[in-house]
Amino acid sequence: MRPGIFTAAPERNRLPREEPPLCYTGRRLAVVFSDGSPSATLQFDSPAIPHMLPRIYEQTPADLISWCAAQQLPAYRAGQIQQQIYSTRTNSFAEMTNLPATLRELLAQHFSLLPSEIVAHQIAKDRTEKLLLQLHDGSLVECVLMRDDDRRTICISTQVGCGMGCVFCASGLLGLKRNLTTGEILEQVLRLDRLLPPGEKLTNVVVMGMGEPLANLKNLLPALDRLTAADGLALGARRITVSTVGLPDKIRELARTGQQFNLAVSLHAPEAELRTKLVPVNKNIGIEAVLEAADDYFQITGRRVSYEYVLLGSINDLPEHARQLGHLLKSRIAHVNLIPMNGVQELPFAEPSAPRTHEFVAILESFGVPVTVRKRKGADIDAACGQLRMKREQQNLVTL
Ligand code: SF4
Numbered sequence: 001m002r003p004g005i006f007t008a009a010p011e012r013n014r015l016p017r018e019e020p021p022l023c024y025t026g027r028r029l030a031v032v033f034s035d036g037s038p039s040a041t042l043q044f045d046s047p048a049i050p051h052m053l054p055r056i057y058e059q060t061p062a063d064l065i066s067w068c069a070a071q072q073l074p075a076y077r078a079g080q081i082q083q084q085i086y087s088t089r090t091n092s093f094a095e096m097t098n099l100p101a102t103l104r105e106l107l108a109q110h111f112s113l114l115p116s117e118i119v120a121h122q123i124a125k126d127r128t129e130k131l132l133l134q135l136h137d138g139s140l141v142e143c144v145l146m147r148d149d150d151r152r153t154i155c156i157s158t159q160v161g162c163g164m165g166c167v168f169c170a171s172g173l174l175g176l177k178r179n180l181t182t183g184e185i186l187e188q189v190l191r192l193d194r195l196l197p198p199g200e201k202l203t204n205v206v207v208m209g210m211g212e213p214l215a216n217l218k219n220l221l222p223a224l225d226r227l228t229a230a231d232g233l234a235l236g237a238r239r240i241t242v243s244t245v246g247l248p249d250k251i252r253e254l255a256r257t258g259q260q261f262n263l264a265v266s267l268h269a270p271e272a273e274l275r276t277k278l279v280p281v282n283k284n285i286g287i288e289a290v291l292e293a294a295d296d297y298f299q300i301t302g303r304r305v306s307y308e309y310v311l312l313g314s315i316n317d318l319p320e321h322a323r324q325l326g327h328l329l330k331s332r333i334a335h336v337n338l339i340p341m342n343g344v345q346e347l348p349f350a351e352p353s354a355p356r357t358h359e360f361v362a363i364l365e366s367f368g369v370p371v372t373v374r375k376r377k378g379a380d381i382d383a384a385c386g387q388l389r390m391k392r393e394q395q396n397l398v399t400l
Pocket residue numbers: 162163164165166169170171172209210211212245385
């Protein structure tokens with residue numbers, strides 16, 4: 001059944017009592033019948049369903065203190081609750097045994113903890129793990145845990161789909177559905193954190209999954225605040241990388257937060273015509289405006305900007321492209337991450353050859369531009385951004 005749509009023959013249109021449909025919001029339920037009979041919105045009385053309750057970590061620390069006051073609980077309980085969320089990796093309020101039983105019950109009545117459903121969990125040979133989460137409205141979201149020596153890096157999504165339309169990206173193929181809420185962004189972090197064994201900690205976060213993070217800055221910033229807060233995950237801002245195709249105003253807004261986040265600008269081409277072909281949003285922005293905003297980011301934060309460049313065989317990996325990129329970046333404090341194309345079945349792009357990649361690196365280095373070729377993680381799973389979600393969406397369409 002396609003999430004969000006409850007299909008039923010008219011003679012079997014009784015609503016399930018134990019397991020409410022995913023499109024249930026409060027006390028209204030939209031029903032679409034598969035035989036084409038008119039859809040209806042039904043009203044019925046039902047207590048609040050746990051997975052529709054607000055995620056507890058959507059509350060700011062001040063909100064939690066207010067909530068405790070309203071429940072006639074001492075303010076220090078708010079701190080204890082935060083500690084349970086971020087430090088104990090419990091999967092339910094009932095497991096938070098450091099809290100009194102009455103408080104655990106109260107929490108379960110008012111909030112949810114991990115309400116999304118894990119609909120796929122892939123583990124690659126290199127121990128990269130990918131989760132596909134299904135949200136309350138049926139939306140599917142990907143997030144990834146990568147292991148590299150003592151680094152435990154997660155890659156999280158900020159939108160369902162993406163409206164930027166980069167032609168080599170599976171996330172962009174299905175367009176933008178909606179922004180993720182702060183809680184939905186944070187739930188990915190908590191879910192991935194709970195995949196780690198005791199004694200291991202998340203060390204780095206890259207906001208580079210599905211979606212354009214800066215197009216959802218409003219919901220992303222409070223999430224980053226929780227990741228860096230001492231009573232949250234207590235990660236240093238320098239361990240967090242925010243990626244963007246290059247939205248100049250939003251880049252400057254991120255810089256003005258005063259936090260030392262790393263900025264990764266997805267450039268993918270060294271000149272306007274090719275970039276517009278690969279990253280259509282470039283048409284209305286232009287490379288110069290992106291680079292100027294990135295320069296401002298460096299001026300304000302002092303953080304070196306990374307430029308991401310997906311190498312697409314015979315499209316943007318030619319020596320002349322490397323030279324153009326070298327000219328663009330040689331006078332900037334910048335670093336280039338080359339990402340050899342991850343094969344996506346639905347996309348007509350080839351991986352670059354190894355000699356071509358080496359030549360590209362050598363040319364950039366001859367301009368004095370530091371460059372890294374990103375190691376390919378999770379090659380034996382659907383590791384490309386949006387790939388797993390797209391497969392699942394296609395299965396759902398076929399099922400219908
Ligand atoms: S590469 Fe990033 S910005 Fe471009 S379509 Fe994919 S998710 Fe969106």
